[in-house]
Amino acid sequence: MAGLARLRFTDDELDELTGQLAAVLGHAADVEALDIADLVARVHPMGLGDVTRPDEVRPSLDRDQVLAQAPVAESGRFRVPPVLGEAP
Amino acid sequence: MSPREPSIPASWELVVGLEVHVELATATKLFCGCANRFGDEPNTNVCPVCLGLPGSLPVVNARAVELAVRLGRALGCGVETSAFARKNYFYPDMPKNYQITQYDRPTNSDGRLELPDGSVVGIERAHIEEDTGKTTHMGSGGRIHDAVYSLVDYNRAGVPLVEIVTRPDIRTVEQARACAGELRAVMTAIGASDARMEEGSMRVDANVSVRPAGSGELRTRCEVKNLNSLRSLGRAVAYEARRHVGLWEAGERPRQETRHWDESGGRTISGRSKEEVEDYRYFTDPDLVPLTVDGAAVAEVDAALPELPAARRAGLAAAGVAAEAAALVVERGQDGLVLAAVAAGADPGLTVTRVVNDLALDDWSQVTPEGLAALAGMERAGKLSATQSKQVLAEMAATGGDPAAVAQRLGFKAMAEADLEAAVDEVIAAHPGEWARFCAGEGDDRKKMAGFLTGRVMRATRGRADGAAVNRLLTNRAIRP
Ligand SMILES: [Zn+2]
Numbered sequence: 001m002a003g004l005a006r007l008r009f010t011d012d013e014l015d016e017l018t019g020q021l022a023a024v025l026g027h028a029a030d031v032e033a034l035d036i037a038d039l040v041a042r043v044h045p046m047g048l049g050d051v052t053r054p055d056e057v058r059p060s061l062d063r064d065q066v067l068a069q070a071p072v073a074e075s076g077r078f079r080v081p082p083v084l085g086e087a088p
Numbered sequence: 089m090s091p092r093e094p095s096i097p098a099s100w101e102l103v104v105g106l107e108v109h110v111e112l113a114t115a116t117k118l119f120c121g122c123a124n125r126f127g128d129e130p131n132t133n134v135c136p137v138c139l140g141l142p143g144s145l146p147v148v149n150a151r152a153v154e155l156a157v158r159l160g161r162a163l164g165c166g167v168e169t170s171a172f173a174r175k176n177y178f179y180p181d182m183p184k185n186y187q188i189t190q191y192d193r194p195t196n197s198d199g200r201l202e203l204p205d206g207s208v209v210g211i212e213r214a215h216i217e218e219d220t221g222k223t224t225h226m227g228s229g230g231r232i233h234d235a236v237y238s239l240v241d242y243n244r245a246g247v248p249l250v251e252i253v254t255r256p257d258i259r260t261v262e263q264a265r266a267c268a269g270e271l272r273a274v275m276t277a278i279g280a281s282d283a284r285m286e287e288g289s290m291r292v293d294a295n296v297s298v299r300p301a302g303s304g305e306l307r308t309r310c311e312v313k314n315l316n317s318l319r320s321l322g323r324a325v326a327y328e329a330r331r332h333v334g335l336w337e338a339g340e341r342p343r344q345e346t347r348h349w350d351e352s353g354g355r356t357i358s359g360r361s362k363e364e365v366e367d368y369r370y371f372t373d374p375d376l377v378p379l380t381v382d383g384a385a386v387a388e389v390d391a392a393l394p395e396l397p398a399a400r401r402a403g404l405a406a407a408g409v410a411a412e413a414a415a416l417v418v419e420r421g422q423d424g425l426v427l428a429a430v431a432a433g434a435d436p437g438l439t440v441t442r443v444v445n446d447l448a449l450d451d452w453s454q455v456t457p458e459g460l461a462a463l464a465g466m467e468r469a470g471k472l473s474a475t476q477s478k479q480v481l482a483e484m485a486a487t488g489g490d491p492a493a494v495a496q497r498l499g500f501k502a503m504a505e506a507d508l509e510a511a512v513d514e515v516i517a518a519h520p521g522e523w524a525r526f527c528a529g530e531g532d533d534r535k536k537m538a539g540f541l542t543g544r545v546m547r548a549t550r551g552r553a554d555g556a557a558v559n560r561l562l563t564n565r566a567i568r569p
Contacts, residue, residue: 049169049378055114055151058121060133067131076130077239080180082227 095261095326100336101301102329103309104258104294105212108271109249110281111219111289112155118218118248119146119188119376126287130241138246140184145375148172152248153195154389156216157381159250159280160196161389162396163211170195170216172376175368180240181220189217189251191370195379201254201274202398203266204415210255221245250280256295256306261329265322268292273397273419285317292321296328298336307332308341312356314348324349328356403427408436416444428457434464442467442481454488455481463491475551476500500552508545508553512561515544527566538562 002009002017009017067073072080096102114124120137136144157167173191194215201209222244227236252271258264272290275283283290297309312328315321327349332342347356395403400423404414407430417423422443429439439460463484467477472495483494495501516523519541526537538559545558 049380051147051377052150052153053121053147055116055149056121057116057123058135060122060135061139063129063131063134066134066139074239076132077224077241078131078180080223080238080240082225082237 096298096329096333099301100298100329100333101303102259102261102325103256103297103299103306104264104325105256106252106254106258106264106267107293107295107311108252108254108268109219109291110159110252110271110275110283112152112248112250113279113281114149114151114155114248116149117246118149118152118216119246122246124247125243126289128243130243133243134245138183139242140182146188146373148376148379149248152216153379153381155280156195156214156248156250157386157389158278158393159275160199160214161386162274162278162280162393163196163199163201163214163252165196165199165211165214167196167381167386169193169378169380171378172373173370174373175370177368180238181223182245183221183242187218187220188373188376190215193378195381201267201270203263203270204401204411205263205266207263209257209263209267212253212255214250214252217249217251219244219247219249256297261322261326264294264325265318268321269318269419270397277394277397294321294325294328296325296332297342298329298332307336308344310342310344310356311346312349313346313359316351320349320351323354324356327354331356409440410437413440413444422452425452425455425457425460429460429464432457432461434461435468438464438468442477445478452485455485459484459489459491466491466495470554470557471495472500473552473554475546508549508557509561511545511548511553512558512565515541515548516565519544526562
């Protein structure tokens, strides 16, 4: 999975994450086992609605700082491997 | 005007629906406070939210919702409680690996759009979503297939969009163009978007198929992308329709796929196959709560809607303006001026001719309805030729002022009848061949010769002659040489 997501971990980190992932999958299995035949589907788990913000410009991040996170940058842009296929 | 496209045979019928993305004219992005601005340096309008950095949370821009609802109401849509979903895919134009969009609960659905020719195209939905970043493919040809690597700018990622999906109600190439043009006119009239196709703030995809005329069936469609102007849209739809007819008539069938319009080659090129339905694993975005728009809010939006292009065209028609001219006048936003000039006593036809012929004038703010009415009156009374009238109008637009005063300053007086007659006689004498054809000709040839001779008179009089008067004189001379 780490390979698919292009993330690099040490063996120690992998051991720790594998344990955490197992817990997440276990929880999903618990949820799946519940009998929900009588429940009505709803749009969102929280009873909240209409959380919005005013249309006011806030400062963006510094570009050098942003691009420093990228494996490779070029001409102020993120450089990525050639993409197979097209954008959806 | 676009060049005429060869149409498909009458035994076939075109079936087209449009998917139109418009960027909303907000100050900030849909879910963060980064500026929504075209043309800035790459990656200068980005933050943890639109870069999809861990721990960041999106919050909906209230103005984007307001504009989207205004847009929906302008298209006659019903507005319902909506929810945001994640459309999951791996492509570097979205750093989150999903795009936030509305899936089964769009804000607007079931509307209609009336086109200038009076036909109506149904609107299936108009939902809110975020735009993607801009990828540039670097390599030999700049195309996807020969890219060596790609560069990504996320300034556009997260810009608010509304995607308008029409029903497949479009039956002609002209109607497809008119539909996109009308959507653009509505967007700009309500201030929802600047809707510039060339800058990408309005992007049109066309779903094209054909069927035997009158059959009512829906056959395999292709989605044509990369249409950067109304002209490209018309050409691409015409090309694609002919391609489909060719395939069906050869006993083959089109493949359901995405195709790209190649402007220089004048053809569509096969892209992604749609035979396997993509699985975007849509699910409700847990970071965003539903949007409810109550009846009172909708009523408020309705009350604030400006008069829409269709109603404005109807207003011009009621004032005696021909339909085609009315569409042009509304498109250019000159309908207020024309209506006021007509109210001030101007002849509607002549006023519109002046306004439509001089669309090239950039600034009309100095032209008053009274001035325009007076100008039309002078032209109608034969005090100014059409050419002179246009020059006076240009001067009125540049410096303001009353047309009579401007005409005097420019030294324009209608030619005395005797001078005009002399000019006409000179032209007749100089072009006996054309004159003979005019006298003997019928229909088109006579019209062609009339145009030629009138042109010569205009040239000889440096535009001072009145075209209609010249035509009348030519006709008189032909009857009584
Ligand atoms: Zn941002």
